[in-house]
Amino acid sequence: MLRHALLSAVLLSVFSAHAHAAAPLTTIAERSGFLNTGRYAEVETLCKQFQARYPKQVRCFEFGRTPENRPMLALAVSNTGVLSAQEAARRKLPVLLVQGGIHAGEIDGKDAGFLALREVLDGKAAPGALDKQVLLFVPVFNIDGHERFGQWNRPNQRGPVEMGWRSTAQNYNLNRDYMKADAPEMRQMLALVNAWDPLAYVDLHVTDGAQFEPDISIQVEPVHTGDVALRQAGTSLRDGVLADLAKQGSDPKPFYISFAEEDNPQSGFVDGPPNPRFSHGYFQLRNRFGVLVETHSWKDYPTRVRITRNTIVSLLEQVAQHGAAWRDTALAADARAQHLAGSTQPLSYKTTDKSRMIDFRGYAYTRTPSDISGALMTRYDETTPQLWRVPLRDEIVPDLQVTAPKAGYLVPAAHAAMVADKLRQHGVQYQLLRTAIARQAVETFRAGSVKFGAQSFEGRQTAQVTGEWQAEERAIGAGALYVPVNQPKARLVLALLEPRAPDSLQAWGSFNTAYEAKEYMEDYVAEDVARAQLAADPQLAAQFRQKLADDPAFAHNPKARLAFFARRHASWDERLNLYPVLRTDVAPAGHAFRENISRSDIYEIFPK
DSSP: OHHHHHHHHHHHHHHHHHHHHHSOOOOHHHHTTSSOOOOHHHHHHHHHHHHHHSTTTEEEEEEEEOTTOOEEEEEEEOSSSOOSHHHHHHTTOOEEEEEOOSSTTOOHHHHHHHHHHHHHHTTSSSTTGGGSOEEEEESOSOHHHHTSOBTTSSTTSOOOSSBOOSSOTTOOOGGGOTTTOOSHHHHHHHHHHHHHOOSEEEEEEEEOOOOOSOOEEEEEESSSSSOHHHHHHHHHHHHHHHHHHHHTTOOEESSOOOBSSTTOGGGOEEOOOOOTTSHHHHGGGGTSEEEEEEEETTSOHHHHHHHHHHHHHHHHHHHHHHHHHHHHHHHHHHHHHTTOTTSEEESOEEEOSOOEEEEEEEEEEEEEEOTTTOSEEEEEEEEEEEEEEEEEEOOEEEOSEEEOOSSEEEEOHHHHHHHHHHHHHHTOOOEEEOSOEEEEEEEEEBOSEEEEOSSOBTTBOOEEEEOOEEEEEEEEOTTOEEEESOSTTHHHHHHHHSTTSTTSTTTTTTTGGGGSOOOOOOHHHHHHHHHHHHHHOHHHHHHHHHHHHHOHHHHTOHHHHHHHHHTTSTTSOTTTTBOSOEEESSOOOSSOEEESOOHHHHHHTSOO
């Protein structure tokens, strides 16, 4: 009886394993003729099924949890037997990270990724590509948004019938979060990136926009920005994928296909430089490739999935052919970054006014006033292809540039815990100063003006500042952070800590309290202070009278006139408008440091 039960259990186990392994690895999208896309439960099932079908080539693993407690899943795929980050680094294999569903209504990447993965594993596409690399596939990044499922979540997109939502359950747009990393999902993604160090990070999207024939755009950085030598490899990667897609009947473009003037085809296009809040702007700061893929929303879902599948296959083939050399180039860029201290570096880029005319395949259209909106509206006739002759502005040059400090940055203890958290999330090296420095020659930044965002943006009140660094001597207390510039992620250090950088901690409002006056002088007290100062200092009195004569706005502003004297009083807050990060040209020497620290290490400096 027991033997019979054991035999039955074994047979049942074998049958179940065989049935599981033989289960079709097709998606709901495929089985529906690409009319529908599946829910996230399908991703969980397919992830396990791919591992069961290809146990030596695929590992399905969880790398985090969403705010609504859904598992964040990735598939590590390779024919080399290398399915861990540690082994990939030891074997010096290039890692290609392909991510779908950062905007979960734009879900082509999930279904195309599973399709491409099955075909590559079965040898039907990109033969041998997995012999020379590791593919990390994240089917859906914004999982909670994916499960906010419904029709018309993307009203300007042709299919699928139902899809997810653009933002997360906490209403973050993840493709604005790479620098500030506020969303829990982004922090988990950055941890995955820090562990695997992908050579290229591919972000799969669907664009918005007008009606025209081109079906996809491929943008890569570094091409216009970042390490100069690495740009050549980035250009090679981009052009190789564009050529592959063109051979398969696509009309791919190397720029984001959005009109320079909304709804006006004759305005042409502008190839703009991405800020690092975006995926393809962020990874060039790490000396790695960021690849933005945008299929065109007016193509139907079967077409978009097919083209996205072609793109993934092309990327695998490009990395198989060139990945080892590109990886060496990226590591060489890391080495060069360790010598950027004291050099002039761009913090932002801009597109010049220089343009050239290009032929662009569109459709016949009319532009007439709307009796609904009252605006001039464009209507397209998709039955009548038309070749447009339009301008393209694609000359990108550095905009704001700074000279990096010769050593690094000092973050006083009051802000050390917050900044240390952000640096750790990005894998940036820093040290904790355990002993105080009585006086240190540093540079300070005092904001000449501060412009706060008029409303909340991605959960933050942004702050743009003007000003310049000035030499000073200041005391540095124990518990401060020292962040050296000379490290592989030097560009990321500058982008985070230079106050005028477009996506710095400062720009995202992390230090807004530094620009808020907390102490003040009553007007009647300021009157007495002013009279005392005027009586004591004839030169100041002459300066005051001259300002009244030369500056009518000042002369007619009672508050400004009293502030003229309050700023010269001992009670004035010398820290007001002082950016709470310092620059130093000399690394702190002869002081105890702790490296690889956590928040608890910072609090240890000040025991309760």
